[in-house]
Amino acid sequence: MEAQAQQAEKEDDFxxxxxxxxxxxxxxxxxxxxxxxQRLLWKDLILRYCRHHRxxxxxxxxxxxxxxxxxxxxxxxxxREFKVLLLDDxxxxxxxxxxxxAQRAALVLWRxxxxxxxxxxxxxxxxxFEDSVVTVDEMQSGMxxxxxxxxxxxxxxxVRAVRNLEQQGKAKLFKGALGDDEGVKFFTQA
Amino acid sequence: xxxxxxxxxxxxxxxARDQFKAVGDQVNATKLEAMKALMxxxxxxxxxxxxxxxxxxxxxxxxxxxxxxxxxxxGVDPLSSNKGxxxxxxxxxxxxxxxxxxxxxxxxxxRPFTGGLMELGLVHKYVQRxxxxxxxxxxxxxxxxxxxxxxxxxxxxxxxxxxxxxxxxSVPTELSTDSNTLIELAQRLGGYFSLADALSNTRWQExxxxxxxxxxxxxxLLLIDDQPGAGGPASSAAAAAVAPSPLxxxxxxxxxxxxxxYWVPAVAVLPAIEHYRQAEGLAAVxxxxxxxxxxxxxxxxxxxxxAAAAAAExxxxxxxxxxxxxxxxxxxxxxxDLVGGHVVERRGS
Numbered sequence: 001m002e003a004q005a006q007q008a009e010k011e012d013d014f015x016x017x018x019x020x021x022x023x024x025x026x027x028x029x030x031x032x033x034x035x036x037x038q039r040l041l042w043k044d045l046i047l048r049y050c051r052h053h054r055x056x057x058x059x060x061x062x063x064x065x066x067x068x069x070x071x072x073x074x075x076x077x078x079x080r081e082f083k084v085l086l087l088d089d090x091x092x093x094x095x096x097x098x099x100x101x102a103q104r105a106a107l108v109l110w111r112x113x114x115x116x117x118x119x120x121x122x123x124x125x126x127x128x129f130e131d132s133v134v135t136v137d138e139m140q141s142g143m144x145x146x147x148x149x150x151x152x153x154x155x156x157x158x159v160r161a162v163r164n165l166e167q168q169g170k171a172k173l174f175k176g177a178l179g180d181d182e183g184v185k186f187f188t189q190a
Numbered sequence: 191x192x193x194x195x196x197x198x199x200x201x202x203x204x205x206a207r208d209q210f211k212a213v214g215d216q217v218n219a220t221k222l223e224a225m226k227a228l229m230x231x232x233x234x235x236x237x238x239x240x241x242x243x244x245x246x247x248x249x250x251x252x253x254x255x256x257x258x259x260x261x262x263x264x265g266v267d268p269l270s271s272n273k274g275x276x277x278x279x280x281x282x283x284x285x286x287x288x289x290x291x292x293x294x295x296x297x298x299x300x301r302p303f304t305g306g307l308m309e310l311g312l313v314h315k316y317v318q319r320x321x322x323x324x325x326x327x328x329x330x331x332x333x334x335x336x337x338x339x340x341x342x343x344x345x346x347x348x349x350x351x352x353x354x355x356x357x358x359x360s361v362p363t364e365l366s367t368d369s370n371t372l373i374e375l376a377q378r379l380g381g382y383f384s385l386a387d388a389l390s391n392t393r394w395q396e397x398x399x400x401x402x403x404x405x406x407x408x409x410x411l412l413l414i415d416d417q418p419g420a421g422g423p424a425s426s427a428a429a430a431a432v433a434p435s436p437l438x439x440x441x442x443x444x445x446x447x448x449x450x451x452y453w454v455p456a457v458a459v460l461p462a463i464e465h466y467r468q469a470e471g472l473a474a475v476x477x478x479x480x481x482x483x484x485x486x487x488x489x490x491x492x493x494x495x496x497a498a499a500a501a502a503e504x505x506x507x508x509x510x511x512x513x514x515x516x517x518x519x520x521x522x523x524x525x526x527d528l529v530g531g532h533v534v535e536r537r538g539s
Contacts, residue, residue, distance in 0.1 A: 015479050015480070016478045017480070018480050018481060020478065020480070022413075022459055023453065023466065024415035026415070027413075027416045029407075037302045071478065075417075078418065
């Protein structure tokens, strides 16, 4: 039964707001005030959706068809312009980063970088990794992160969070000899 | 015998008049006294009646409406006196005050969605749900009374009748007759219409229709739907027309999308969506799980238990300031999940 519940959770127990089913919300409204409300609603929905599904990369490309931006039940999908506009709103409020200059996809930070940093540091201390080196790969998918908040964390987000820890003097990022395997050394705080 | 004019005659006349007047006054005084006594008696009876049926009046919306009608007939307004016997007796002040808060809450929560116009029936559903199952039921009549109280605040709250249905207005603007006509049309057609629908139904000049549409859009009473994605992957040409150009171009030149639809969110949204899905043959497409409109009411908490708890809290603490409650609701709006009458849980298997 527990497995079933987990399955259901994995599947989609995400609750959509009613506007997601209301066709005009897929058209950018020409009236400024209405459009602001519309963009605010969408922005919140994107963040909530990504947090729920632990999604980090949201594509703005038509070809990719990010599931949230297409509601087949009413046969509506966001145009690329609309998607870019929304993701740009998120970028401007610091909740996302464009992955590329062409604005093909954005990295959605449903937790702010300092929050991720805090989580990572707490995790490292909890595992007793102070003064030792952990590879970035291990922090993404190693046995110590299985079942924790950090599992499957996007590499870019992870690195940025570690950089944040660096600034606080809590960790240091090392480049491995091959350039591919990066490691993090955590420090105990005085 | 002919009476001749003379001093004595005049004096006699005057004496007679005085006597008549004295007797008249006396009669009047007795009448007044009797009247007063009757009124006292009547008021006492009414109070006695109210006290005796207090439970019924509070519990039963139909009985309450009848009581109000009776009071109105004899020129007593149990609502107008905030202090005094009536309020103490029935607690009406609190009752309608509380109801007013809930109406305001419903309207304000829905406002970003509905543009400030909401069907009374929907407000009623929201309020019922907000109060929880344990609370005494309220009728639309009660809501109307509560809204009439709100009107006194000058907040723009009021009732509008459009096409045989009552709407609660929570914005100060007056609706033009053209807007009324179009809202009525949307109501008749299931929540939305196309330009062609509107032209054939109103028989207006296109110019007039476009003006009316633009005005409604500005008020937030009308939303535009260019059906992006309805015909395969979205073309960027369709989007370009929508981009930054405000009303002039955006509304008046639907050249890029001939089947532009106009949606009126004041008309119940969920039935409109269902109607659209039926009309477009989309009924079989599995739908996502939608939020319940009551989900927004319990501040921060979710689920039915939360709603009941929130309602109980309102019931139990009439001292909580209305503004605070409303402000908290508005602040906690995050998800904006309201509008609609029922939970939609239609998931594909």
